[in-house]
Amino acid sequence: MSDSPPGPSRPPASSLGDSIVADWDGSGDELPPPEWGRPRGPRRAATVWLFAVLISAMAAANAWLAGGMEHEAFLAWATVFTAISFQALPFLVFGVALSAALTAFVPASFYRRFIPRNPMAAVPVAGLSGAVLPGCECASVPIAGGLIKRGIAPAAALTFLLAAPAINPVVLVATAVAFPGRPEVWVARLLASLGAAVVVGWIWARLGKTDWLRPPRNSHAPDATKAEVFRDSMVHDLIHAGGFLVVGAIAAATLNVAVPREWVNGVGDLPVVGVLVLAVLAILLSICSEADAFVAASLNAFSPTAQLAFMVVGPMVDLKLIALQAGTFGWGFVRRFVPLTLAAALVFTFLIGGLLL
Amino acid sequence: MNRIAQGLVLVLLGAAALGTTLASDLYLNYVQGYFRPFLIAAGAVLVVLGVLVIAADLRAAARGADADDAAACGHGHGAEGGPRVAWLLLLPVVSVFVVAPPALGAYTASAQGASSAPDRVDLSEYRDDPFAEAGDGPVELEMREFVSRAWTDEERTMSGKTIELTGFTVPNPEGEGWYLARLEMACCAADAVVNRVLITDEPAPEKDSWWRVRGTWDEPEGDLQEVRDHRFTVEEMEEVENPPDPYE
Numbered sequence: 299m300s301d302s303p304p305g306p307s308r309p310p311a312s313s314l315g316d317s318i319v320a321d322w323d324g325s326g327d328e329l330p331p332p333e334w335g336r337p338r339g340p341r342r343a344a345t346v347w348l349f350a351v352l353i354s355a356m357a358a359a360n361a362w363l364a365g366g367m368e369h370e371a372f373l374a375w376a377t378v379f380t381a382i383s384f385q386a387l388p389f390l391v392f393g394v395a396l397s398a399a400l401t402a403f404v405p406a407s408f409y410r411r412f413i414p415r416n417p418m419a420a421v422p423v424a425g426l427s428g429a430v431l432p433g434c435e436c437a438s439v440p441i442a443g444g445l446i447k448r449g450i451a452p453a454a455a456l457t458f459l460l461a462a463p464a465i466n467p468v469v470l471v472a473t474a475v476a477f478p479g480r481p482e483v484w485v486a487r488l489l490a491s492l493g494a495a496v497v498v499g500w501i502w503a504r505l506g507k508t509d510w511l512r513p514p515r516n517s518h519a520p521d522a523t524k525a526e527v528f529r530d531s532m533v534h535d536l537i538h539a540g541g542f543l544v545v546g547a548i549a550a551a552t553l554n555v556a557v558p559r560e561w562v563n564g565v566g567d568l569p570v571v572g573v574l575v576l577a578v579l580a581i582l583l584s585i586c587s588e589a590d591a592f593v594a595a596s597l598n599a600f601s602p603t604a605q606l607a608f609m610v611v612g613p614m615v616d617l618k619l620i621a622l623q624a625g626t627f628g629w630g631f632v633r634r635f636v637p638l639t640l641a642a643a644l645v646f647t648f649l650i651g652g653l654l655l
Numbered sequence: 656m657n658r659i660a661q662g663l664v665l666v667l668l669g670a671a672a673l674g675t676t677l678a679s680d681l682y683l684n685y686v687q688g689y690f691r692p693f694l695i696a697a698g699a700v701l702v703v704l705g706v707l708v709i710a711a712d713l714r715a716a717a718r719g720a721d722a723d724d725a726a727a728c729g730h731g732h733g734a735e736g737g738p739r740v741a742w743l744l745l746l747p748v749v750s751v752f753v754v755a756p757p758a759l760g761a762y763t764a765s766a767q768g769a770s771s772a773p774d775r776v777d778l779s780e781y782r783d784d785p786f787a788e789a790g791d792g793p794v795e796l797e798m799r800e801f802v803s804r805a806w807t808d809e810e811r812t813m814s815g816k817t818i819e820l821t822g823f824t825v826p827n828p829e830g831e832g833w834y835l836a837r838l839e840m841a842c843c844a845a846d847a848v849v850n851r852v853l854i855t856d857e858p859a860p861e862k863d864s865w866w867r868v869r870g871t872w873d874e875p876e877g878d879l880q881e882v883r884d885h886r887f888t889v890e891e892m893e894e895v896e897n898p899p900d901p902y903e
Contacts, residue, residue: 342659342713371762376750377757377758378844379747381845382843384690387697388693475842476846526711529707533665536665537744538740540744541742544740545743548743550845592846595842598848
């Protein structure tokens with residue numbers, strides 16, 4: 299009983315919201331004549347009413363609960379969930395703002411000028427430019443699509459896609475903050491991620507075929523002003539990445555509270571298995587790269603190499619990225635690209651982890 | 656999820672970040688204190704962005720245009736089902752405004768169980784010799800500092816000194832006494848680690864109640880690495896209101 303109270307406010311909200319969304323999405327395909335523009339009015343009103351009901355329900359539930367919540371496991375879960383969401387939030391907002399600024403204010407020709415035409419030479423340049431240009435992995439997928447569309451070699455764009463979310467300054471600062479007094483951790487992360495991204499790019503440049511990639515579509519209205527592009531890409535990235543971030547926080551909090559420490563400690567003691575377990579965990583949790591260092595730091599029963607695997611694999615391969623890549627480039631691409639990336643990430647994790655950590 | 660819903664979700668999420676930092680100290684239950692300015696900035700950005708999106712959508716509605724279509728759905732999200740997951744952004748909002756989860760306490764501390772001697776203890780962040788400054792008076796130590804010293808004090812220099820510790824009560828289901836514990840946090844509550852001392856000469860207070868105890872280290876015989884629980888002999892103890900920052 300005690301862990302159900304937030305329930306009443308949530309399920310109706312999401313199911314009602316989903317039905318509205320379904321209607322909304324469906325109506326876009328019918329291309330109504332211009333004079334039918336008005337029927338959207340009531341939908342907006344319905345959305346506003348929905349949120350008014352939601353806020354009232356939250357206020358009522360809050361008053362009704364008022365300190366009466368006693369279920370310890372649920373409260374611990376809620377605390378850890380809120381904690382992960384909150385510490386990730388500033389990094390997400392900051393990263394998304396920078397990535398939106400790049401999308402809106404830096405023309406594509408800027409990238410083209412700095413990236414060589416020869417794919418083999420372009421790959422390391424693209425990898426290194428990932429270290430300068432911040433972006434959440436959710437943002438780097440559309441950016442890579444845009445680069446390919448503007449004539450950058452696919453191998454270089456894919457290297458950028460892998461490197462940018464893993465080694466950009468925001469992520470490295472977050473990693474340094476999460477592992478205070480241990481600079482070797484963020485250095486190892488930088489080297490392993492960059493190495494894996496460049497190697498994947500070279501293999502793709504040598505073996506990749508153009509028709510494995512579905513050409514990306516245009517993502518912005520051609521006549522939008524720069525401020526509109528900035529606003530819209532920021533909202534777009536926040537809405538997309540944010541939802542998946544919450545999924546990750548739910549999963550991480552559940553693992554944190556529900557899995558007894560002895561189990562985790564038991565697995566964490568096995569060197570190679572621990573690395574593979576955290577690599578799988580990174581794929582499943584799909585935590586945004588701006589926040590994953592904090593989660594990795596909390597998995598302190600594992601070896602540093604296993605924690606490194608979590609931070610190297612996560613930004614390159616995870617469920618949310620696979621979904622994004624399939625949507626952008628097609629499944630034929632994902633089927634080849636994801637196993638290659640995972641293998642490269644693991645090899646470099648063991649290599650760099652063994653050398654530095 | 657239509658544009659106006661996206662805007663409202665962002666505004667609510669921003670309000671949650673601002674409400675827990677500006678209107679209360681609730682954020683200290685979840686993250687380190689230094690997150691405050693970043694949470695405020697992120698919350699403000701989210702609120703402004705949400706308001707802008709709502710305003711733009713209402714303007715488009717007033718024009719009778721459907722300008723939002725191109726921006727909202729340039730690459731086929733309907734097919735991916737992507738935006739639906741964004742409704743989950745309301746979950747943190749519900750969490751802080753409805754549940755307002757408290758700081759982690761005895762439940763987490765007992766679930767973590769006993770810690771073993773750490774591989775390396777770094778005392779460099781603490782004062783060199785806190786006891787020299789205080790003379791004969793009591794010395795207030797953070798729980799984590801006391802435990803770190805107790806694990807490395809081969810010379811037993813800490814024995815006999817009067818020490819003050821603050822923490823919450825954790826029952827000991829396996830044997831005698833109870834624990835005074837404190838959670839150490841690097842960043843957020845997800846990485847909290849428990850430090851605790853075993854107290855056997857006082858009856859156990861109510862679980863999760865906060866106490867300041869004054870007493871001495873019950874120094875163990877033999878190898879410090881073999882110690883499972885550091886014992887503490889209480890001279891006097893008083894109940895305290897929850898400290899403003901529950902973690903250390």
